[in-house]
Amino acid sequence: MLFFLAMANAAMAGGDDTEGDPRGDDAEWNPPARFDHPYTGKLTIKYLPISRVQLVCERYKAFDDQVMYGCASWDSTSCIIVVIDHQYLNQTPKALIRHEMGHCNGWPADHPD
Numbered sequence: 001m002l003f004f005l006a007m008a009n010a011a012m013a014g015g016d017d018t019e020g021d022p023r024g025d026d027a028e029w030n031p032p033a034r035f036d037h038p039y040t041g042k043l044t045i046k047y048l049p050i051s052r053v054q055l056v057c058e059r060y061k062a063f064d065d066q067v068m069y070g071c072a073s074w075d076s077t078s079c080i081i082v083v084i085d086h087q088y089l090n091q092t093p094k095a096l097i098r099h100e101m102g103h104c105n106g107w108p109a110d111h112p113d
Contacts, residue, residue, distance in 0.1 A: 029095075031102025032113050039104045042078040047085035047093060056082050072100040079104035 030036060048056065050069070057071035069091045070083035081104065083096040103109070 030098060031105070031107045035102040035105040035107035036098070037105060039079050039101050041074075041076075041104075043101075043104070044078070044080045045097060046080065046082045048082060050084050050088050053082055053084050070096040070100050072103040074104045 053070060054068055057068035060071050061068060069088065070081065070093075072079060072081045074080070079101075081097055081100045083093045083100065084091060085093065087093070
């Protein structure tokens with residue numbers, strides 16, 4: 001069975017480069033160190049327009065008016081990450097992938113330390 005996690009717009013990152021990224025050291029946005037590493041299973045990343053991300057990730061929203069910029073689903077051997085295909089407001093695909101990859105590595109949806 002696949003597990004699905006998504007993040008809220010309040011937790012989005014800015015800047016396309018890690019250096020100079022205002023959330024580069026943001027402990028509330030980025031996964032804790034034990035989850036912040038490359039995924040070792042089969043990883044698929046899908047870049048979609050925001051309207052499609054909204055459809056794909058819709059059912060995993062924490063609340064009705066939540067805007068989804070990405071989500072992840074995984075099982076014991078693979079992970080699929082779906083993210084926006086270009087920067088939207090201050091949300092970047094690169095920052096979203098880092099966040100979602102933390103979920104692929106086991107970081108729970110409630111984002112504990």
